[in-house]
Amino acid sequence: MNHVTCDNCHKENIPQNNSIKIDKRVYCEDCLKTTFPNEDELKNREVQYEQDPTICVSCGKDNGRRPWPKHVNLPMCTECKTSLKERIIPIWVKGFMYGIAALVIFSITWNWKYFESYQKINDAYAAVDSGQIKLASDLMMEASSLTPEIPDLEILGSYYLGLEYLNQDKSQLALDQFIKCRYKLPEEYGVDMLIDRASSGAAFDTKDYPLFLSLNKAWLNTHEEDPYAWASVASAYACLYAENKQDTSKEKSLEYLEKAKSFKSLDEGLLTYFNRIEYRLFSKEIITKEEYDKRYPEGWKNN
């Protein structure tokens, strides 16, 4: 510990920390109180407090004649400095921040499957927009397997798979998929209509032509503005004609076919469909679309 002598009372061995310099004169505590009883008297004077560098500012530990290392210009013993460091980032704060970091990592890892699933769903919708229905179905099924807790994804996968089967004229397989979606998708997905279409196709595949006709007529009742609906009834009558050879069936078929042809905007697929019906009426032969396309890649002509 450093000692000083009071310049006022000349008392010696005063601990440095118990003294103060005013206008460059050293005062002990007693002299400070008696000479400057009011704080106002220190105004406009040079007041200087010199910290004893051998006394720890925190715990008061005496280091003899050797000064303590400084912390922010103040002497501090090693123990106090260590303790201050520990207080700056205590163990519980370290634990808390490690916990936050762990939670961030855990949260990202745990929820990653949702990001992947989200990405696949978006890709599936993009595939639908570009007409890649099979790809859309596969992507939706992959999303479903990533997040099985979301049943809608599997339903959507089935829906797109059903559409794909319907495109491939695999009506029974399409029907199986659409039945899985029944009552589970919003009305705008048209599941009931698709079930009717797939049922109709399945009836054609199993050669149940009376059922094929009644299903197509039921569809026409709700879709009178759709030339496909009229053509499908014509198709069913053409099948019956091919089977029973009754002219009434042929006449009915031609009647519905004319009505279908009377619509203004007819797409390429519909024109091909008309051609197939006409071929069926002419040949009295019922063949699949695949077989028809193979035989008449340029379309059938009645020469």
Added chain:
Amino acid sequence: MFIPGEIISIATFPGTIVHEFAHVVFCKLRKVEILEVVYFQVGNPSGYVIHEETKDFNTTFLISMGPFFVNTLLCLLICLPAYMPISYFDLSQPLSYFLMWLGVSIGMSAIPSNQDANQIYAQAKEEVKKTNLLAIVSFPIIGIIYIFNFLRFFWADLFYGVAIGVGIPSLIFS
């Protein structure tokens, strides 16, 4: 709706701890000695850091603004993954709601206090005379901080936390 500040600070205590920790981290990065830290207490202020005087403006700016960057980033990192199952997939997982609370409470404490703004302002006044670009930029920031702290009475801190933790993910995954 008036809710006492103590209740809000208890409900969002992780944000206060992260805020003070960010001050400490930037003090350490800029080699500024710390004299005292209170990470959380029930009262006003709910936390604080006392450090030695800073020697340059950049250091003052970084120490004062540190919590803004750290809290905002952490809020986003925690809320972003938790948002997806709740909002997009409509799943009610308690873990996701816990993470959203944690993230938003951290985001709520992102904005520096008026005390932080005062420190920047005190030095920016001098630095702007030396055409310090950061000092010039800091004036509107200081203004925003003062306005924001005034608007805390009207839940501006909650709005900020929700904007970062919910608003940004909803923009990304819309």
